[in-house]
Amino acid sequence: MGVANRLDLTLRLVQGQPPGERVSVAELAQRLGVSEMTVRRDLDVLERQGLVRRVHGGAVAARAREEGGGFEARKGWQTATKDRLGAAVAGLVEPGSRVLLDAGTTTVHVAEQLAAQAPLTVAVLSLQAAVRLADRPGIELLVVGGRSRPGERSFVGPLALRTLDSLAFDVFVMSIGGVHAVHGWSEFSLDDAAVKQAGLAQAARTIAVADATKLGVRAFSQVAPLDAAHAFVTDAAAADPVTHPGGPPTLDALREAGVEIHLAP
Structure with missing residues (x-):
């Protein structure tokens, strides 16, 4: 697993703990399949960025996350991989959807890639996506609204859920924090999990997307079983048992559940 991938997953695992609760170095090493020394070095990097706070034997999420640190820190990680994932997902969306x-x-x-599939009506669950799609030719943009979750700027809460309940979609593009052969799709935040469950209920088809580091991961809150999604897009590294030991068995479980697998090169 590359350094950027490992930092991304380490940060999510720390932030996925209930407020004030630590995750131990030993647990992180087990979840990531690396040495405890490597985990300590990574936590030092994240602490210098103000994203985690080291405590005895582990780390807790830092308050800086509530001020925008989470999304802002992660957005530059694995950019090339996420570009490929974005193109692969957009290619599965039919014009007019x-x-x-x-x-x-x-x-x-x-x-960024959806404009090529216009005309589309796109409802977004984050401020960042709204900015990318505003004023794009052929894109009718709907902002779902709700409470903007600090640090992530994702729309969550009762208002977001009520809005989703009143709409129907052809496709739900679902980002996911963890996908596990036994425990299914899961998220690090209860609020995000609730919104994803509403999206699943309101869409005729769901395309889940995540980079290879999320395979084999069980996050804090279960979203749905594997067969709730119709397709899954990830990067080709997910099929490599050396760099991603949890990848191949998770992909096998997804196929057994009837989920289409798309590996972005």
């Missing part, structure tokens, strides 16, 4: 676009750093790259 009504699309619900999830929040997340990867779906920002999807937003």
Whole structure:
């Protein structure tokens, strides 16, 4: 697993803990498949960026995350991979579709590519995606609204859920924090998980997307079983058992659940 991939997943695992609770170095090493020394070095990097706070034997999420650090720190990681994922997802969307676009750093790259599939009606669940799609020819942009989650600028809460309940979509592009052979799709935030569940219920087809580091990961809050999605887009590294031991068995479980697999080169 590359350094950027590992930092991304480490940050999400720390931030996925309940407020004030730590995740131990030993647990992170086990989840990531690396040494405890490597985990300590990575936590030092994240602490210098103000994203985590080191405590005895582990780390907790830093308050800087509530001031925009989470998304801003991650958006530059794995940019080339996310560009490829964005293009692969956009290629699965038919012109004329009504699309619900999830929040997340990867779906920002999807937003950049969707203009090529115009005309589209696109409802967005993040401020970042709204900026990318505003005033693009052939794109009718809907901003779902709700509470902007600090640090992520994703729309969550009762207002977002009520809005989604009143709409119907052809496609839901779902970004996901973890995909596990047994525990299915999961997220690091209860708020984000609730919005994703609403999106799944309101869409005729769901395309899930995540980079290879999310395979084999069980995040804090379960979103749905594997067969809730119709297609899954990830990068080709997910099929490499050396760099991503959790990848191949998770891909096998997805195929057994009837999910189409698309590996972006």
